[in-house]
Amino acid sequence: MRNGRKINHAWRIAATGLVFVLFGLGALFISLTVFPLLRLVSWNPETARRRIQRAMQITMWSFMETMRVLGILTYRVEGVERLRIPGRLVVANHPTLIDVVMLVSLMPAVDCIVKRGLWRNPFLRWPVLWAGYLPNTEGEELVDACAATLRRGHSLLVFPEGTRTVPGEPLRMQRGAAHIALAADAEVLPVTIHCDPPTLFKGNPWYRVPERRFHLQVTVGSPVAAASFRREGEATSRAARHLTDWLRGYFDAGRRMTPEGAGASAAGNSALPEPIWMTEPAHPER
Amino acid sequence: MSVTIKSREEILAYLRQILVELFELKPEQVVMEANLYTDLDIDSIDAVDLILKLKELTGRKIQPQTFKNVRTVGDVVDAVEALLANSAA
Numbered sequence: 001m002r003n004g005r006k007i008n009h010a011w012r013i014a015a016t017g018l019v020f021v022l023f024g025l026g027a028l029f030i031s032l033t034v035f036p037l038l039r040l041v042s043w044n045p046e047t048a049r050r051r052i053q054r055a056m057q058i059t060m061w062s063f064m065e066t067m068r069v070l071g072i073l074t075y076r077v078e079g080v081e082r083l084r085i086p087g088r089l090v091v092a093n094h095p096t097l098i099d100v101v102m103l104v105s106l107m108p109a110v111d112c113i114v115k116r117g118l119w120r121n122p123f124l125r126w127p128v129l130w131a132g133y134l135p136n137t138e139g140e141e142l143v144d145a146c147a148a149t150l151r152r153g154h155s156l157l158v159f160p161e162g163t164r165t166v167p168g169e170p171l172r173m174q175r176g177a178a179h180i181a182l183a184a185d186a187e188v189l190p191v192t193i194h195c196d197p198p199t200l201f202k203g204n205p206w207y208r209v210p211e212r213r214f215h216l217q218v219t220v221g222s223p224v225a226a227a228s229f230r231r232e233g234e235a236t237s238r239a240a241r242h243l244t245d246w247l248r249g250y251f252d253a254g255r256r257m258t259p260e261g262a263g264a265s266a267a268g269n270s271a272l273p274e275p276i277w278m279t280e281p282a283h284p285e286r
Numbered sequence: 287m288s289v290t291i292k293s294r295e296e297i298l299a300y301l302r303q304i305l306v307e308l309f310e311l312k313p314e315q316v317v318m319e320a321n322l323y324t325d326l327d328i329d330s331i332d333a334v335d336l337i338l339k340l341k342e343l344t345g346r347k348i349q350p351q352t353f354k355n356v357r358t359v360g361d362v363v364d365a366v367e368a369l370l371a372n373s374a375a
Contacts, residue, residue, distance in 0.1 A: 139329075139330035139331050139334070140330075140334055143331060174329065175331065175332075176331070235308050237308045237335050240331075
């Protein structure tokens with residue numbers, strides 16, 4: 001039994017390393033073959049963008065399945081159909097390095113914010129451009145670009161913490177996601193990701209694999225209109241604070257619960273206090 | 287356009303009013319030594335809103351560089367005071 005555990009542990013380290021190499025090589029290979037091909041056969045840039053985003057989903061799904069088959073992880077998703085409705089700002093907590101892989105594997109079309117350095121990379125600049133991904137510029141510039149894509153009816157994935165969560169520390173939420181949702185007058189779709197046992201979190205190297213195969217639980221919540229966080233005549237800066245506070249409470253509640261509990265509560269929103277402005281009529285101002 | 291030079295106390299009082307209004311702060315948080323970013327949790331997007339409001343007060347265009355080195359409430363008061371002195375001249 002002890003030996004079996006050790007062998008399993010060693011296997012998972014090797015498999016994780018393999019997947020990391022595979023991921024790097026695979027991304028490069030696809031960027032040089034599949035994406036240019038899709039761009040070539042699509043006369044219209046919008047068609048190319050849709051096909052490339054779909055190819056991105058299939059690629060990420062393949063990675064998730066590879067990791068599952070190799071025994072690195074298991075995963076379960078609740079409410080996936082809500083991720084497929086376009087034009088929503090999808091906001092998720094960010095416990096692991098593979099959250100974006102997990103979520104993109106579930107969405108046939110979604111815009112992502114990626115490192116702006118990629119636009120200077122000779123190989124990767126084209127795929128990110130064709131996919132319609134957004135460079136991680138700052139402040140107003142980023143908010144405007146994100147709001148514009150939402151207004152065009154695309155969905156956008158954002159991690160409001162801006163970086164991975166540090167386990168055991170309070171959530172550090174930035175207000176950018178709230179500003180984007182308010183500027184676009186969009187619906188916010190909160191997604192809770194729970195990783196048990198914790199792994200691939202900030203500061204944890206990939207080879208320190210957990211004592212057992214880890215499980216990712218993804219729970220898609222109910223959409224909320226950003227405008228419902230704005231009281232009458234109120235400045236956007238205040239509404240962004242209300243929305244961010246609500247999100248912090250939402251993800252904090254998800255973090256305190258077991259994966260099963262998080263699923264049950266986020267689905268019904270029962271464990272969450274209803275903020276007072278939610279009960280007031282919405283006042284979309286633009 | 288005539289602009290009366292306001293005292294530092296008046297500028298602080300006005301600044302306190304807009305910070306409370308825009309960012310849901312408590313009036314007593316807005317003191318000269320308070321750091322805008324660490325103590326008052328104002329981010330770069332908020333800073334843009336704040337500069338817009340200060341434009342109304344001073345009636346002058348504000349160059350972003352003016353606020354580049356601003357860290358505390360006292361720094362904002364200094365910057366506004368300098369702007370008002372300039373516009374009066």
